[in-house]
Amino acid sequence: MKKLIIPVMALAFFTACQSGKKNEGVEKESQSVTATNETPTAAADERGYLVRVGEMAPDFTMTLTDGKTMKLSEQRGKVVMLQFTASWCGVCRKEMPFIEKDIWKKYKDNPKFALFGIDRDEPLETVLTFATQTGVTYPMGLDPNADIFALYADRKSGITRNVIINTDGKIAMLTRLFNEEEFETMCQEIEKLLQ
Numbered sequence: 567m568k569k570l571i572i573p574v575m576a577l578a579f580f581t582a583c584q585s586g587k588k589n590e591g592v593e594k595e596s597q598s599v600t601a602t603n604e605t606p607t608a609a610a611d612e613r614g615y616l617v618r619v620g621e622m623a624p625d626f627t628m629t630l631t632d633g634k635t636m637k638l639s640e641q642r643g644k645v646v647m648l649q650f651t652a653s654w655c656g657v658c659r660k661e662m663p664f665i666e667k668d669i670w671k672k673y674k675d676n677p678k679f680a681l682f683g684i685d686r687d688e689p690l691e692t693v694l695t696f697a698t699q700t701g702v703t704y705p706m707g708l709d710p711n712a713d714i715f716a717l718y719a720d721r722k723s724g725i726t727r728n729v730i731i732n733t734d735g736k737i738a739m740l741t742r743l744f745n746e747e748e749f750e751t752m753c754q755e756i757e758k759l760l761q
Contacts, residue, residue: 613742614723623648623731624717628684628707631693636682636707639735644680645759646731650715652686653696658726661744662700665728668753670704678733678760681705686725687712728752732759 610616617624623646625639638646649665651658665681673679683706685693690708697706709715718729730739730752739755741748 610720610723613727613740614719615727615740615742616720617718617729617737617740619737619740621737622735623729623737626714626717628682628709628714630682631690631697631706631708636705638731641680641731642735643733644678645733645738645756647679647681647756648718648729648731649681649683650686650709650718650725650727650729651683651696652688652725653692653699655725657744659700661726661749662702664744664749666700666702666704668749669756670702673756673760674704676760679756682707684709684714686715730755730759 611618623638625637627635627637629635647665647669649662651662653659662683670681673681681704683697683702683704685696685706686709688696688708693706693708697703707714712721715721715725719727726742726744728739728741729737732738738759739752741752
């Protein structure tokens, strides 16, 4: 029996790796977002992330709700928080006021910190209304077709999720959903990175 299990597991692993590579190629071809850093090559983890702590954060350019653009690699030297969100996400609506109060208000005047909400595949008007409804004042960006999201997580996986990036552009922490204990750990990580 043991002799049969090992080849079957090896075949399953090889098949999963190959299908992940095929899907990755299709996604790369259809993306309107340009990734200039390392792009994720690993299969999604149990939370849907394609990226891992310690890796370079995939680069992208995003249009903000005020019409300006932001390129992630131009934020190098800052601690950056990316918050993936959408108006239809109830957990996002619960988390965003805490991000506003406990993170944005605390660090918004710190030149070594940047925070960007990234709204998944919704039009500008919806994103502006969403920001007003949730009371957030931190910058919000548009992610048409969820192309930025797909650099960080499997397109089929959900939100809310936060990515904390250190001053070297490497991922320091990844969160999923809104858990008060994990949120507190994230706040501590941001504070530590800014020291």
